[in-house]
Amino acid sequence: MKLLKVDTLNEAREKLLAAVPQNLMKCERKALLQSLGCVLAEDLQSEENIPGFRKSTVDGYAVRASDTQGVTDSIPVFLDVIEEVAMGVAPKESVKAGQAVYVPTGGMIPEGADAMAMVEYCEKFDERSIAVYEPVSAGRNIITAGEDIKAGQVFLPRGCKLSPREIGVLASAGIHQPLVFKPWRVTVISTGDELVDAQAIPASGQVRDINTYSLSAAASRQGFEVAGMEVLRDDASLIESAVRKAMQTSDLVVMSGGSSQGEKDYTADVMDRLADPGVFTHGIALKPGKPTILGYDEKTKTILAGLPGHPAAALLVFELVIGWLYRKLTGQNEPVAVPARITENVAAAGGKTTCLLVELQRCGDLDGAGNRAVRNDALVRTPSSFQTSAADQKSAALQNDAPCVYRAVPVFGKSGLMTTLTRADGYVLIDMDAEGLTEGQQVSVTLF
Amino acid sequence: MKLLKVDTLNEAREKLLAAVPQNLMKCERKALLQSLGCVLAEDLQSEENIPGFRKSTVDGYAVRASDTQGVTDSIPVFLDVIEEVAMGVAPKESVKAGQAVYVPTGGMIPEGADAMAMVEYCEKFDERSIAVYEPVSAGRNIITAGEDIKAGQVFLPRGCKLSPREIGVLASAGIHQPLVFKPWRVTVISTGDELVDAQAIPASGQVRDINTYSLSAAASRQGFEVAGMEVLRDDASLIESAVRKAMQTSDLVVMSGGSSQGEKDYTADVMDRLADPGVFTHGIALKPGKPTILGYDEKTKTILAGLPGHPAAALLVFELVIGWLYRKLTGQNEPVAVPARITENVAAAGGKTTCLLVELQRCGDLDGAGNRAVRNDALVRTPSSFQTSAADQKSAALQNDAPCVYRAVPVFGKSGLMTTLTRADGYVLIDMDAEGLTEGQQVSVTLF
Numbered sequence: 001m002k003l004l005k006v007d008t009l010n011e012a013r014e015k016l017l018a019a020v021p022q023n024l025m026k027c028e029r030k031a032l033l034q035s036l037g038c039v040l041a042e043d044l045q046s047e048e049n050i051p052g053f054r055k056s057t058v059d060g061y062a063v064r065a066s067d068t069q070g071v072t073d074s075i076p077v078f079l080d081v082i083e084e085v086a087m088g089v090a091p092k093e094s095v096k097a098g099q100a101v102y103v104p105t106g107g108m109i110p111e112g113a114d115a116m117a118m119v120e121y122c123e124k125f126d127e128r129s130i131a132v133y134e135p136v137s138a139g140r141n142i143i144t145a146g147e148d149i150k151a152g153q154v155f156l157p158r159g160c161k162l163s164p165r166e167i168g169v170l171a172s173a174g175i176h177q178p179l180v181f182k183p184w185r186v187t188v189i190s191t192g193d194e195l196v197d198a199q200a201i202p203a204s205g206q207v208r209d210i211n212t213y214s215l216s217a218a219a220s221r222q223g224f225e226v227a228g229m230e231v232l233r234d235d236a237s238l239i240e241s242a243v244r245k246a247m248q249t250s251d252l253v254v255m256s257g258g259s260s261q262g263e264k265d266y267t268a269d270v271m272d273r274l275a276d277p278g279v280f281t282h283g284i285a286l287k288p289g290k291p292t293i294l295g296y297d298e299k300t301k302t303i304l305a306g307l308p309g310h311p312a313a314a315l316l317v318f319e320l321v322i323g324w325l326y327r328k329l330t331g332q333n334e335p336v337a338v339p340a341r342i343t344e345n346v347a348a349a350g351g352k353t354t355c356l357l358v359e360l361q362r363c364g365d366l367d368g369a370g371n372r373a374v375r376n377d378a379l380v381r382t383p384s385s386f387q388t389s390a391a392d393q394k395s396a397a398l399q400n401d402a403p404c405v406y407r408a409v410p411v412f413g414k415s416g417l418m419t420t421l422t423r424a425d426g427y428v429l430i431d432m433d434a435e436g437l438t439e440g441q442q443v444s445v446t447l448f
Numbered sequence: 449m450k451l452l453k454v455d456t457l458n459e460a461r462e463k464l465l466a467a468v469p470q471n472l473m474k475c476e477r478k479a480l481l482q483s484l485g486c487v488l489a490e491d492l493q494s495e496e497n498i499p500g501f502r503k504s505t506v507d508g509y510a511v512r513a514s515d516t517q518g519v520t521d522s523i524p525v526f527l528d529v530i531e532e533v534a535m536g537v538a539p540k541e542s543v544k545a546g547q548a549v550y551v552p553t554g555g556m557i558p559e560g561a562d563a564m565a566m567v568e569y570c571e572k573f574d575e576r577s578i579a580v581y582e583p584v585s586a587g588r589n590i591i592t593a594g595e596d597i598k599a600g601q602v603f604l605p606r607g608c609k610l611s612p613r614e615i616g617v618l619a620s621a622g623i624h625q626p627l628v629f630k631p632w633r634v635t636v637i638s639t640g641d642e643l644v645d646a647q648a649i650p651a652s653g654q655v656r657d658i659n660t661y662s663l664s665a666a667a668s669r670q671g672f673e674v675a676g677m678e679v680l681r682d683d684a685s686l687i688e689s690a691v692r693k694a695m696q697t698s699d700l701v702v703m704s705g706g707s708s709q710g711e712k713d714y715t716a717d718v719m720d721r722l723a724d725p726g727v728f729t730h731g732i733a734l735k736p737g738k739p740t741i742l743g744y745d746e747k748t749k750t751i752l753a754g755l756p757g758h759p760a761a762a763l764l765v766f767e768l769v770i771g772w773l774y775r776k777l778t779g780q781n782e783p784v785a786v787p788a789r790i791t792e793n794v795a796a797a798g799g800k801t802t803c804l805l806v807e808l809q810r811c812g813d814l815d816g817a818g819n820r821a822v823r824n825d826a827l828v829r830t831p832s833s834f835q836t837s838a839a840d841q842k843s844a845a846l847q848n849d850a851p852c853v854y855r856a857v858p859v860f861g862k863s864g865l866m867t868t869l870t871r872a873d874g875y876v877l878i879d880m881d882a883e884g885l886t887e888g889q890q891v892s893v894t895l896f
Contacts, residue, residue: 213616418620
């Protein structure tokens, strides 16, 4: 039985990484706003200083710091206002001792000045003079030229996923068409005689197809482009022609179902017939997720993945293997894992990496409702009352002031159940050699 | 000076929440895959049991558990195979003592059987009989009818943000057009005489416009629809006509720049002239983010926000105020905050909530490179080598087995600097009444 010669999760990952060519990822230039969520494909260096000039971070007066030494509310310093700098315009004058120049927030600092006195601490006498009531130190309220980005400096590295923050940095550097990795084109194929479309009413023994929807959504969230979705009966020739067609148009073909020991599990055979070198992983020592088949075809440069039919297991393997590979090839880091303490003893599955689903609960929970702070919370709804409840305020305070430490409550359930997955906020990987988890032990929860 | 009468962050949030009507959010039905990332607008109850029948989680034989009691490798039990159930078809026979029925993974369990013996532990003699070498307990390898979702049960609550997991659950329940909240239409207006387009080369004193890009990206990431982006000179009439136009088409008008004390800061006046009741928050006791103006217009049902001109501050306030309001109105929970220990003493800004930017570093870092595990890592790139480095393997191991605990390293920098924001992985809110942070103190880091 092929499935007994399974790889460990790390073996499967390394085989996959070794099977694909280093030049697999293609690049493309995208308009700045369209590049949100894309992964930068090159180190970005700035050709210029950003900002290109000394600018003020406040509305006020550019002065010589030395002129303000020792001034107080009762003993201000009086300065001559020699110019008012307009936004976007370079100052004409240079500031000498006893002089000041009005500069608005973001305005350019004139020569000679080395600090900005905030308007709140200045009093205007007439057009020509002010009193300054607070001393300012040199450099105060000033951003120097190149303080944000120095010319020649790598300010965004390859592998950086573009969030609104990076979009802003790109705009500031005048990069309006960043070079990003071309997302994979993916075809998702779900096989099974029992499957009916999500819109149909299943007859006895039938179930609605889940995996084309959940895996396509997972692909979209990775940034992939879904090239096709197909639900097929367990028919070797049907599957073979669908996969052959998909290999022409897709970088990744994800099949689900038909990857285990059943009499109608054609996935591996089809992949071996169509792909060269073909299948290199027949099963992963992962619970859930054992019936996972991985292969590659060099001619069409297509990654082939046969995922478990169980929807929850399929999603987990997609994240742990396909998501991992994509992050690796694009130089992204692995997602952050939230430290938490496990609430009960959990036995490890001998010889397998266990993917334990957990729900995160804040410790010392004040409203006792297992108030959770996780984005995609599927069970606990915040009060729909539009007035913030006392509990809300407390837990908000808790989140703001007090350290927020989490309990990880195992969510047990068969891998065929989707709702166990939506009940969970994330998962803990228990190493195959580990003895399991002991109540109170600290674990790393990778968020969904 | 209006800006000296500032609200606390919570006051500003509560005023905003009180200003908008409870029926502000509109709903719409979206095709299942298009609803990824949308927020569910109603509690979802299932009309049927999911699954609708008892199904097998393995390939094997449906048996009576009692028949397998006490069997071993050397003393198996012999059972008559009376039927082979096909996928998607209901069994004809009922299993009696001494009988078994072949059922593939996901297949329907026949009457009479109460457990599944995995094919791996069965030996087939002929078409009519098998030997079972391992005892199975009642219910083993079986998902009962309604075990995933019971008829009438609320399986997804209002306020749940739809991830691939929820998409899968919706598919399983046959909901192909979920009711979700209609995302806000947003117009982003950036004002400043110094601003030039991202594609231009700024002259001395000029800077490229950042905020229309970064704030539009932030809006897109919230799921909002960007209705318009405008960069305007600081001209009261220009701004007024742009805002008036935007109020007709948008649920939210976000302005940046012109919200502080400068002589050309028209935002508040324009908002008060156009909106009724108009501006209710003139500044927030938040660092950075003080020059924030919030208002509402009942006639056009438009939220008006004047954000700081500093790009980093503008993004933070957008997340802390606008993002908060949207999550509140749609019943979403606040994002998870990662527990970490602060690496140095940090003074609090007296009388202000401080939003401290921090970089997360894993403690006991093995490769010493401050190896970070955060998604949008902007500084540390993973080795581009396609072979996993030893350090990588160690840190991977670290992430999988060892508890992953983080150091929060403050990222200091003026709020005008975008790169301070991309260096940071998240932020810590220091309460206005807090004394600041002490080295080693535990904090909650909200990830960007």
